[in-house]
Amino acid sequence: MPGKKELAYQRLEALFQSNPSDPNIVLWLAFTTPDLQDAESALPYIISIDPNNSNLPKAKEWLASEKRKRLEQTPTNRLAQLGTSPPMPYHYNNLPVCRKCGKPSGVFGALVFNRLTGRCVNCEVANKQALERFKATFLNITQDNDLPEEKWNRLAASAKADSLNRAETLNFIQDDAVRLLERIVSFANTGDILNEAIDSQLQKLSTVLAIPDNRIQPIINQVRRLRTLSDIRQGKFTTLDSDAFLESGELCYMDMGAKYLKTTARQSYKVHGRFLATNKKLRFLSSTEGGVEIPWTSIMRVSLTNDGVLLELSRKAGNGYYDVVDPWIAEATITTLVRMNNRHIFAQNSSDATRHIPQNVKIAVWQRDQGKCVQCGAKDYLEYDHIIPFSLGGASTVQNVQVLCRKCNLAKSNKI
Ligand SMILES: [Zn+2]
Numbered sequence: 001m002p003g004k005k006e007l008a009y010q011r012l013e014a015l016f017q018s019n020p021s022d023p024n025i026v027l028w029l030a031f032t033t034p035d036l037q038d039a040e041s042a043l044p045y046i047i048s049i050d051p052n053n054s055n056l057p058k059a060k061e062w063l064a065s066e067k068r069k070r071l072e073q074t075p076t077n078r079l080a081q082l083g084t085s086p087p088m089p090y091h092y093n094n095l096p097v098c099r100k101c102g103k104p105s106g107v108f109g110a111l112v113f114n115r116l117t118g119r120c121v122n123c124e125v126a127n128k129q130a131l132e133r134f135k136a137t138f139l140n141i142t143q144d145n146d147l148p149e150e151k152w153n154r155l156a157a158s159a160k161a162d163s164l165n166r167a168e169t170l171n172f173i174q175d176d177a178v179r180l181l182e183r184i185v186s187f188a189n190t191g192d193i194l195n196e197a198i199d200s201q202l203q204k205l206s207t208v209l210a211i212p213d214n215r216i217q218p219i220i221n222q223v224r225r226l227r228t229l230s231d232i233r234q235g236k237f238t239t240l241d242s243d244a245f246l247e248s249g250e251l252c253y254m255d256m257g258a259k260y261l262k263t264t265a266r267q268s269y270k271v272h273g274r275f276l277a278t279n280k281k282l283r284f285l286s287s288t289e290g291g292v293e294i295p296w297t298s299i300m301r302v303s304l305t306n307d308g309v310l311l312e313l314s315r316k317a318g319n320g321y322y323d324v325v326d327p328w329i330a331e332a333t334i335t336t337l338v339r340m341n342n343r344h345i346f347a348q349n350s351s352d353a354t355r356h357i358p359q360n361v362k363i364a365v366w367q368r369d370q371g372k373c374v375q376c377g378a379k380d381y382l383e384y385d386h387i388i389p390f391s392l393g394g395a396s397t398v399q400n401v402q403v404l405c406r407k408c409n410l411a412k413s414n415k416i
Pocket residue numbers: 098099100101102103119120121122123124
């Protein structure tokens with residue numbers, strides 16, 4: 001017949017199965033278990049589920065005095081004192097052993113044992129701390145939007161000393177690594193020109209930091225897009241085959257779906273058609289209302305809108321809003337062709353000024369503005385903007401430079 005204490009233990013065990021996170025049940029299990037090692041492994045478990053449990057100090061005291069008592073009584077524990085382990089109780093056979101410190105988990109330790117990593121609670125905590133240290137150092141050494149080789153090697157060495165697992169560690173900082181690459185791309189796109197070294201830099205970093213393909217791909221796409229825009233802004237157009245009738249010597253650079261917002265005295269409606277930009281002129285072709293030819297010299301201003309572009313012309317026909325498939329490409333193409341055909345009138349772009357902002361100013365401004373447009377919060381197509389324009393003597397200082405998205409930047413330069 002089991003004694004009272006054994007009965008209580010059995011009842012508690014059943015209770016524990018249905019309430020594994022009740023610290024009081026675990027405490028009572030520890031008090032009633034016949035196996036002292038079992039009781040000992042209950043403490044870290046209670047700490048993990050309820051670190052501020054008020055009975056913890058009492059339990060620790062009780063455990064220490066029990067240990068002393070039993071050491072005096074039982075012959076097996078005298079053997080243990082001599083260096084021979086007592087035989088493990090039956091339920092110890094299938095309990096996990098920590099891969100890091102080599103200690104068996106104990107019954108309760110097994111409940112919080114991380115079977116994914118093969119580490120006990122204590123090693124798990126130590127590992128987490130080492131990971132956090134790694135992350136803090138990583139953030140610190142990449143502040144200047146680069147990963148200096150010497151600093152990285154030192155960090156890798158300290159990770160080895162902490163016996164951190166490489167894959168686990170790089171996974172732990174993956175979000176920060178991706179943000180670093182995004183920042184590097186934004187920095188590479190100074191003014192309208194994309195730094196050519198960006199591809200090799202991205203490839204190197206994504207290998208070192210083991211960034212998975214699905215996370216590097218959007219960044220590569222972004223670079224491709226910025227490069228396309230950069231090429232357009234430098235006048236490097238790709239000539240397209242067009243099915244439209246072109247004049248002799250006319251080269252087509254853009255053929256894009258567009259909707260013109262036509263406004264009459266009584267109503268306004270959208271005319272479906274397409275933009276055809278060539279070296280000679282801009283055409284808006286519509287199958288329903290015919291076409292409009294817009295000479296480059298008649299375009300006074302081009303602005304990005306939410307869905308398209310606004311063309312301000314020196315004449316009425318074709319003046320106004322167009323929804324286009326890709327406003328960024330349309331704006332860049334039209335702006336550049338206007339500039340190439342009409343240098344004197346069109347407003348100078350800010351890219352020259354942007355190239356003169358020192359790197360340390362850019363970094364400080366980027367951090368202050370948290371990597372987004374200070375006006376609309378956009379995180380794409382960001383640029384550095386002189387609050388007082390460079391052309392009006394505005395300085396390239398942290399106080400006079402801000403982060404704006406291209407849209408807000410264009411809207412601003414149009415006002416000045
Ligand atoms: Zn361990």
